[in-house]
């Protein structure tokens with residue numbers, strides 16, 4: 001369900017035990033995706049608790065990655 005998530009709340013999720021990343025104004029809980037990410041966990045941990053849109057766009061993610069980004073059930077819209 002959509003809900004408003006503050007930057008303060010996202011900033012708390014920056015450790016391996018709970019990793020949230022903002023991409024295009026949505027918040028993603030990527031904790032369980034860390035080891036699956038083809039780009040590796042380190043790069044996701046670098047933007048943990050922060051906005052990772054720039055990094056996400058810098059590598060021109062494929063349509064597959066974009067669809068995965070959109071359909072993940074752990075996404076929450078933030079405003």
Ligand code: HEM
Pocket residue numbers: 021023028030037038039040043044047052053054055056059060061062063064065066068069
């Ligand atoms: C939920 C968010 C994300 C998803 C679902 C995702 C998914 C993927 C997928 C499927 C690939 C394989 C290549 C492709 O299909 O485009 C990939 C590669 C990569 N991703 Fe992500 N990604 C996410 C977030 C990020 C972020 C935030 C960063 C950087 C800050 C990042 C950096 C990279 C890099 C550097 C690669 C390239 C790996 C290589 O070619 O060696 N990704 N990602």
